[in-house]
Amino acid sequence: MSAQLRALVILALALMRSLVARVSGRPTGLPLFLENYRDDRLPPVGPDDRDAMPAFSGCVACGLCDRGEGERIAASRGEYPGLMRLVLASSRSMPDFDAAARALAHVPDAVLAEKEAVCPTSIPFRRLARFVRDKASPAL
Numbered sequence: 787m788s789a790q791l792r793a794l795v796i797l798a799l800a801l802m803r804s805l806v807a808r809v810s811g812r813p814t815g816l817p818l819f820l821e822n823y824r825d826d827r828l829p830p831v832g833p834d835d836r837d838a839m840p841a842f843s844g845c846v847a848c849g850l851c852d853r854g855e856g857e858r859i860a861a862s863r864g865e866y867p868g869l870m871r872l873v874l875a876s877s878r879s880m881p882d883f884d885a886a887a888r889a890l891a892h893v894p895d896a897v898l899a900e901k902e903a904v905c906p907t908s909i910p911f912r913r914l915a916r917f918v919r920d921k922a923s924p925a926l
């Protein structure tokens with residue numbers, strides 16, 4: 787059997803399985819994704835999320851966004867490690883988004899806007915914070 791024919795057979799079988807699942811009321815598509823990945827805390831991402839995500843990854847670890855954050859870091863009692871570590875670590879791993887959201891709760895949006903102005907790679911801190919909070923939602 788040629789590779790193309792084999793691929794067509796596999797696709798046809800997958801389509802039939804999916805149609806049977808729908809008719810029988812079993813979850814498919816997004817509900818199935820949510821069911822499969824809820825325990826791993828991996829929420830789905832939509833087209834808007836995918837458009838925004840590349841802008842979150844440009845950090846060059848210059849540390850400028852951590853200037854003036856000492857008081858907030860100390861007051862957070864370990865929840866907030868500073869913006870640079872948020873951008874480089876917990877905000878890059880969806881299962882860690884609940885911790886990232888707790889950390890971001892220590893930084894007002896007005897401060898995030900100020901940090902956007904000093905970041906040399908234009909990390910959109912407010913957009914990143916919204917993304918993290920949305921995906922950390924227990925309403926998964």
Ligand code: SF4
Nearest residue numbers: 845846848849851905
């Ligand atoms: S200012 Fe921007 S590039 Fe520098 S550490 Fe912060 S997020 Fe990264």
